[in-house]
Amino acid sequence: EAQVTQNPRYLITVTGKKLTVTCSQNMNHEYMSWYRQDPGLGLRQIYYSMNVEVTDKGDVPEGYKVSRKEKRNFPLILESPSPNQTSLYFCASSLQGGVNTEAFFGQGTRLTVV
């Protein structure tokens, strides 16, 4: 089954404690991205990757890091989480970014930073 898998689904952590949210897709997609969703703001892109070892900042990259060492995986790293990073996070993948292809989303990771 074609899918994007994120882990964990729920996470409560303390300020400053490094964490990683994993994302994996099984569709051999080139393009992967991370979004955060906050009430009233919709989805905002954090980082994206157009292929292995190619990553770039989205609209709200501050406080986040990513890596793309393999095509299927695109982890999101918070080196020193802060309460304003409490949000619902989504990983997405698509064949070619937004160019005439649909995006597949993971089930989301609800992060709370206290």
Add this chain to the structure above:
Amino acid sequence: SQQGEEDPQALSIQEGENATMNCSYKTSINNLQWYRQNSGRGLVHLILIRSNEREKHSGRLRVTLDTSKKSSSLLITASRAADTASYFCATAARDYKLSFGAGTTVTVRA
């Protein structure tokens, strides 16, 4: 940056009625897509309409695109309780990036 903006923010209708929501955007696009999100879950792709298309259908969904007005509409006909969800438009420009609006929350009453 938020490219698309949906209107209305929320919509409540009776089962069997039609639901219409609109999306406006600011800059030129390659295509526009609509997604559905059930309460706190991942987004699911509904339909994609290219910039050179004016109307597209998929089951009970009808999407229109007016590039001169930079707007799109999503019509759900004969709504069902299972259509209760948030609906987002997303625009794709030449930079391959999808930009989402804040969404329309649709509640279908039994």
